[in-house]
Every structure is written in C-alpha cells, then in structure tokens.
Amino acid sequence: TTSTHADATRVRVIVHGGAWSIPEHAHEAHRRGVTQAVSEVLVGLRDGTLRAVDAVEQAIRVMERDPTFDAGFGAFLTAEGNIELDASIMDGRALECGSVVCLENTLHAISVARHIMEHSTHVMIAGAGARKYADRVGFEHVDVRDLIAPDQVELFEAMQKNAAIRPRTVFEPDADGAELVHASHQL
Secondary structure: OEEEEEOOOOOEEEEEOOOOOOOHHHHHHHHHHHHHHHHHHHHHHHHOOOOHHHHHHHHHHHHHHOOOOOOOOOOOOOOOOOOOEEEEEEEOOOOEEEEEEEEOOOOOHHHHHHHHHHHOOOOEEEHHHHHHHHHHOOOOOOOHHHOOOHHHHHHHHHHHHOOOOOHHHHOOOOOOEEEEEOOOOOO
16 A cells, blocks of 8 residues: 655655565554654644655654554564564665664664664674664664564464464555655666
C-alpha cells in the first residue's frame, strides 16, 4: 500500500507499508497507516521546518508504532520468538547512509540507523553490536514483550504447529519505507 501527496510547492512524499502481497482484509489498515505517516510529515515539509531526512525518519517512526506494519511494534517474530529489526536511511544530498541489522529491544530502529549515519564512522552495525551502540548513545531499551503484537504471536504459534506455514509464504517480499523527492529532485 502506498500513499502519495503532491502540492504546488512540489513536495512529494511516498510512504509504502511493505513490498508484499497484503491480504485483502488488511488493505484498509495499511492505507490508514501510510496516510497517517504522510500526514505527520507533510506540513513540516511544506513550511520548511522538516528536512527530507527528518521527514523520512518521522514517517518510518509512525509505522514502527503501528502493528499493521512489520517494523517496530508488531514486527515479525524470529524462529526463537524474538524481534530483531533492520533499518536503513540515506541522505541523498550528503550521500551518507546508516543502517542496523538484527537490532533487538528497540522500537525505533530507523532512529538508531540515522544516528549511525550522522554520528558514527560506520555505515552498518549488526546484532549485539547494534544493541550496544544503541545503549551507549542513549536509545531506550524496550522489553521485547512490549514489541510483540498479538497477531504475530498467533502467526508464530501457527508456524510452530504447521511446518507448511513458512515466513516466505506469509511475506512475499517485505520492507516498509518512505522516500521523499525534494523540489530540486534530491532523494
């Protein structure tokens, strides 16, 4: 599901809630979620109080709080029943990027990725190193139980009982995201 908005100031915001075959019963929740993400950044982009990279991070943070999306709260459970998040962000103007892989105990992995981009010599930090980095620079440590949505528990338990249900059959490719094209065509 994608929500796009353009106006006379040439601000274009594209927020997508995943690149997978969204089941029909979930279409409306996805539309609402991506529309909310666009709505939360559009005013700041129009009035110049948000830079493009700010808007991308903020839009993703909206989706990380929404259990509709496989990000943050409501993320897909690992084979062990944990949540490990991946996130990346890029500032096309500065040609900088940052990312985390397999980050545990964090709601807003996108913010950790941005911090890496802006304050670290690294481009990507993974696993335990990502968690240590997040702790060291002051990101909140969230109990994994506070990140698990009930529908993900149901899916996890169904997968444990039935070997025919695999992540690949549930999510045909999956990634949440937000892109912003500035009036000067910077991504």
